Amino acid sequence: MDGEELTEQETALYDRQIRVWGVDAQRRLSKSHILVSGITGTIVEFCKNIVLAGVGSVTLMDDRMVTEEAIWANFLIPPDENMPSGRSLAEVCFDALREFNPMVHVSVEKGIFDGDFYDKFSAVVVGRCSLATKKRINDICRKRPKRIAFYAVDCRDSCGEIFVDLQNYTYAQKKLEETVECQLQYSSFEEAVALPWRALPRKMSKLYFAMRVIEKFEQDEGRNPGETSIADLPSVLKLRKQLCEGQSMNESNIPEGLLERLLVGTKEHPPVCAIIGGILGQEVIKMISGKGDPVKNFFFFDAMDGKGIIEDISKPE
Amino acid sequence: MASEQQLQAIKSAKVLMVGAGGIGCELLKTLVLSGFQDIHIIDMDTIEVSNLNRQFLFRKSHVGQSKAKVARDAVLRFRPHINITPYHANVKDPEFNVDFFKEFNVVLNGLDNLDARRHVNRLCLAADVPLVESGTTGFLGQQVTVHVKGKTECYECQPKPTPKSYPVCTITSTPSKFVHCIVWAKDLLFAKLFGDKNQDNDLNVRSNDAASSSEHAEDVFERREGEDPEQYGRRIYDHVFGYNIEVALGNEETWKNRNKPKPIYSKDVLPNGLIQTNGNSKDCAIDGPSSMSAMASLSLKNPQDIWNLVENTKIFLEALKLFLGKREKDIGNLIFDKDDQLAVEFVTAAANIRAASFGIPLHSLFEAKGIAGNIVHAVATTNAIIAGLIVIEAIKVLQSDTNNYRMTYCLEHPSRKMLLMPVEPFEPNKSCYVCSETPLSLEVNTNCSKLRDFVEKIVKNKLGMNLPLIMHGSALLYEVGDDLEEDMVANYAANLEKVLAELPSPVTSGTMITVEDLQQEFTCSINIKHREEFDEEKEPDGMVLLGWTQAPPREKDNVAVGNGASTSSASQAAVVEAEEDDDIEIIPTGVGIVSAAGTKRKLSDTSKPTSSVADGYNGDKKREVGNDEDVVVMLSDGNSDISKKKRLQ
Numbered sequence: 034m035d036g037e038e039l040t041e042q043e044t045a046l047y048d049r050q051i052r053v054w055g056v057d058a059q060r061r062l063s064k065s066h067i068l069v070s071g072i073t074g075t076i077v078e079f080c081k082n083i084v085l086a087g088v089g090s091v092t093l094m095d096d097r098m099v100t101e102e103a104i105w106a107n108f109l110i111p112p113d114e115n116m117p118s119g120r121s122l123a124e125v126c127f128d129a130l131r132e133f134n135p136m137v138h139v140s141v142e143k144g145i146f147d148g149d150f151y152d153k154f155s156a157v158v159v160g161r162c163s164l165a166t167k168k169r170i171n172d173i174c175r176k177r178p179k180r181i182a183f184y185a186v187d188c189r190d191s192c193g194e195i196f197v198d199l200q201n202y203t204y205a206q207k208k209l210e211e212t213v214e215c216q217l218q219y220s221s222f223e224e225a226v227a228l229p230w231r232a233l234p235r236k237m238s239k240l241y242f243a244m245r246v247i248e249k250f251e252q253d254e255g256r257n258p259g260e261t262s263i264a265d266l267p268s269v270l271k272l273r274k275q276l277c278e279g280q281s282m283n284e285s286n287i288p289e290g291l292l293e294r295l296l297v298g299t300k301e302h303p304p305v306c307a308i309i310g311g312i313l314g315q316e317v318i319k320m321i322s323g324k325g326d327p328v329k330n331f332f333f334f335d336a337m338d339g340k341g342i343i344e345d346i347s348k349p350e
Numbered sequence: 351m352a353s354e355q356q357l358q359a360i361k362s363a364k365v366l367m368v369g370a371g372g373i374g375c376e377l378l379k380t381l382v383l384s385g386f387q388d389i390h391i392i393d394m395d396t397i398e399v400s401n402l403n404r405q406f407l408f409r410k411s412h413v414g415q416s417k418a419k420v421a422r423d424a425v426l427r428f429r430p431h432i433n434i435t436p437y438h439a440n441v442k443d444p445e446f447n448v449d450f451f452k453e454f455n456v457v458l459n460g461l462d463n464l465d466a467r468r469h470v471n472r473l474c475l476a477a478d479v480p481l482v483e484s485g486t487t488g489f490l491g492q493q494v495t496v497h498v499k500g501k502t503e504c505y506e507c508q509p510k511p512t513p514k515s516y517p518v519c520t521i522t523s524t525p526s527k528f529v530h531c532i533v534w535a536k537d538l539l540f541a542k543l544f545g546d547k548n549q550d551n552d553l554n555v556r557s558n559d560a561a562s563s564s565e566h567a568e569d570v571f572e573r574r575e576g577e578d579p580e581q582y583g584r585r586i587y588d589h590v591f592g593y594n595i596e597v598a599l600g601n602e603e604t605w606k607n608r609n610k611p612k613p614i615y616s617k618d619v620l621p622n623g624l625i626q627t628n629g630n631s632k633d634c635a636i637d638g639p640s641s642m643s644a645m646a647s648l649s650l651k652n653p654q655d656i657w658n659l660v661e662n663t664k665i666f667l668e669a670l671k672l673f674l675g676k677r678e679k680d681i682g683n684l685i686f687d688k689d690d691q692l693a694v695e696f697v698t699a700a701a702n703i704r705a706a707s708f709g710i711p712l713h714s715l716f717e718a719k720g721i722a723g724n725i726v727h728a729v730a731t732t733n734a735i736i737a738g739l740i741v742i743e744a745i746k747v748l749q750s751d752t753n754n755y756r757m758t759y760c761l762e763h764p765s766r767k768m769l770l771m772p773v774e775p776f777e778p779n780k781s782c783y784v785c786s787e788t789p790l791s792l793e794v795n796t797n798c799s800k801l802r803d804f805v806e807k808i809v810k811n812k813l814g815m816n817l818p819l820i821m822h823g824s825a826l827l828y829e830v831g832d833d834l835e836e837d838m839v840a841n842y843a844a845n846l847e848k849v850l851a852e853l854p855s856p857v858t859s860g861t862m863i864t865v866e867d868l869q870q871e872f873t874c875s876i877n878i879k880h881r882e883e884f885d886e887e888k889e890p891d892g893m894v895l896l897g898w899t900q901a902p903p904r905e906k907d908n909v910a911v912g913n914g915a916s917t918s919s920a921s922q923a924a925v926v927e928a929e930e931d932d933d934i935e936i937i938p939t940g941v942g943i944v945s946a947a948g949t950k951r952k953l954s955d956t957s958k959p960t961s962s963v964a965d966g967y968n969g970d971k972k973r974e975v976g977n978d979e980d981v982v983v984m985l986s987d988g989n990s991d992i993s994k995k996k997r998l999q
Contacts, residue, residue: 038652041651044653044654044716045399045400046399046400046402046403047403048400048403048716049400049403049404049729050403050404050729051716052720053729054729056654074383078734081406081730081734082730082731082734085403085404085406085730086403086729086730086731087403105383106383108379108382108383108425108428108429109428110428111427111428111430112428112429112430132409133406134402134403135410191742302384303380303383303384303738303741304380304384304737304738304739304741304742304745305738305742306383306738307376307379307380307734307735307737307738307741308734308735308738308739308770310734311730311731311732311733311734311735311738312731312735312769312770314730314731314734315731315732318729318731325762326763326764328769332769334770336742338772339739339742339756339758339770339772340768340770340771340772341768341769341770341771342767342768342769343764343767343768343769344767
């Protein structure tokens with residue numbers, strides 16, 4: 034890194050975290066730019082975490098209007114905003130978010146972007162969105178000249194999923210006394226979900242398969258993500274059968290109870306938002322600072338069993 | 351989203367949160383979003399700038415205000431229709447008694463120190479209210495646990511490491527690490543110059559001992575009538591870094607196997623006067639005393655820089671001058687505070703000059719502050735995760751979903767693919783002196799140790815009692831309280847100064863004494879065993895409390911623990927209690943300073959739970975964590991207090 038020093042103000046504010054990750058990491062953070070698209074409770078938690086951590090900038094994208102569901106797990110929006118005000122979700126969140134840390138530049142972008150718009154970002158994080166959108170944005174990140182990390186996150190019922198694509202990532206791994214250079218090769222979301230299920234480790238988190246069924250169901254039915262209910266269960270079970278047959282996998286790997294929870298519990302569970310938003314924040318901070326072992330490449334949490342598990346679902350190198 | 355049944359339990363619950371700091375802010379937000387309607391918060395602290403990087407409910411304009419109150423107002427802005435009752439108070443205040451605790455369905459801790467945690471644990475046990483406990487130390491392994499009387503272990507079922515203490519002579523005469531210099535600068539020199547003059551101070555004793563001649567009968571630390579501040583500073587400097595070292599060198603025996611220190615005199619380091627400062631210090635009148643700075647006066651900017659001896663000397667003299675000139679009214683009742691910039695500067699400089707004298711590497715202000723203030727590394731993300739886990743457990747507690755209670759570790763390095771690892775809570779330790787009322791024993795020299803030593807070192811420090819009452823049979827030896835008769839107070843004061851064997855009701859080998867805390871509604875019995883000698887290095891208290899042991903491991907637990915390293919490394923770990931918003935910080939001996947500096951964290955390499963019990967685990971009925979595919983996870987964590995425990999049946 035260059036020799037630029039943190040200001041006195043920064044040193045005072047970030048004192049406790051500099052003790053965790055060092056001055057150098059703090060400097061890198063302050064030069065990073067994060068694009069966030071699709072504002073959910075989990076995404077709000079994530080934004081709070083990285084704004085407090087002191088990234089350089091956060092750019093919010095979400096043109097949807099504020100609805101009751103949108104504020105469910107969102108602590109940035111006061112209730113009187115829950116009225117048609119002509120302001121988008123991103124605009125309403127912007128005001129509260131920037132207050133968390135005056136040293137972070139928070140802004141809002143409208144519309145859909147492509148290509149070089151993304152070049153200024155170190156990482157792009159998408160909240161709950163369609164399969165097609167995930168693939169599209171991940172693909173853009175991969176095609177830009179400079180590496181842009183891609184994260185996708187979704188929470189349903191008391192479950193959460195994080196997907197990470199750091200493309201080709203090198204970092205210093207600490208092993209007992211010595212530090213070794215470690216290189217990781219990530220798969221894109223499209224590549225990962227295309228892998229045959231039979232080829233995956235036997236104890237793969239069931240949430241992985243269940244999320245793929247729901248995702249496929251929403252795509253086939255032309256639904257917005259999360260636009261589901263218990264009435265969809267028969268169709269989803271039919272889809273499960275079809276997918277499992279195609280993949281030669283036993284249907285018991287995707288329990289009906291779990292699918293039901295994901296269909297019905299479309300509102301996020303706030304404690305799970307805090308947990309998933311916290312893990313996601315840590316991952317982005319690790320990636321920017323180059324410190325710590327990053328998740329490769331899925332993370333799952335289910336409050337029912339309390340486990341937070343990393344799964345590696347990558348195409349063979 | 352929570353089920354209807356859960357929502358009902360949540361809505362009707364009355365919750366007590368203790369602590370509105372790092373975890374507290376996150377916890378309050380998550381509770382409110384989850385639908386809790388009646389939340390009480392106790393926190394005695396006010397907001398500081400260094401809180402703002404993670405305590406997101408607070409803004410710079412709130413600095414100096416009550417955390418509990420500001421947190422309440424901040425949360426009401428996004429969810430106005432709930433009841434939040436803030437208390438800007440110490441949880442140990444008498445108003446928070448057992449009856450107060452009984453009003454709540456569950457108590458959630460986001461506390462920063464062992465003492466308060468133990469206090470809350472006892473109140474929860476006495477009131478029979480479930481407690482969800484939490485703690486964080488940066489990215490290190492940390493956990494959320496559920497303590498329900500009779501069902502799971504209490505917070506004190508495993509002995510908690512108490513704050514590290516150093517042998518007095520290491521600090522006063524033979525420092526070998528920077529932390530020794532810090533302790534000397536903070537607890538001796540700083541306390542002597544700026545603290546309560548009447549308090550015993552080893553610096554005082556030692557320097558008077560050394561100066562047997564009458565010329566030193568006057569207290570060298572007293573400023574003479576009309577003495578110039580810089581001259582006074584130089585006199586102190588020359589006395590503690592020069593004269594005292596010369597005297598110490600006179601004792602050849604001490605230096606046989608040690609490097610000799612070299613005396614340092616201010617005129618050799620800084621022959622000319624403390625030159626004109628840039629006058630920046632005058633700004634402090636506006637910003638208040640906590641921003642007054644000798645660094646600013648001397649145009650030293652970067653707290654990460656390591657000052658040389660000349661710079662340290664200048665800071666020492668300048669800081670002392672500023673204290674005398676601008677903060678004269680504070681002198682005599684100052685206690686070191688890590689947020690007092692000038693105090694940190696003075697202690698850093700003094701510690702560094704002493705370090706230079708003893709050939710110990712110097713440290714930056716940033717590092718010195720971390721060591722002196724026992725500062726915990728803290729970030730928002732981990733607090734948020736811990737808060738989420740607390741709420742998940744709290745909801746289970748409200749539904750009495752006992753079988754699904756979990757203790758969850760939040761790990762820095764994944765273990766068995768997990769970053770969040772739930773394990774079953776442990777059952778109560780049958781030999782726990784807190785929840786099982788098992789008697790303890792105390793080895794003590796009853797002819798030497800005074801009742802005061804027993805009260806300070808054992809009753810307060812080790813047993814964590816707040817308002818103790820000590821009895822031998824029916825005879826009252828000591829008691830604390832507001833409503834005592836004058837003659838009783840005098841009586842107790844006299845008892846404090848007596849050695850145990852000479853108390854009105856003598857305490858000798860074989861005596862059983864009872865210690866009780868009326869506020870905590872907690873009683874424990876202690877068997878006294880007389881012992882002549884104590885090792886000054888290993889047993890600096892001069893007394894040893896026994897019987898406060900871990901539950902004896904079951905046969906197969908040895909398999910679970912995996913290697914013998916856990917117990918030995920646990921005993922090597924020195925723990926410094928933190929005063930910040932988070933947890934106790936665990937510093938293994940030898941790497942403490944490095945760890946506190948925040949760059950190298952060797953501890954983390956050994957802190958991950960490793961071993962697991964294979965499927966063949968017998969004896970106890972096997973209960974699995976989570977779903978059907980995984981084996982039971984047992985922990986071998988040599989660095990914390992959980993090295994060996996029993997699982998809940």
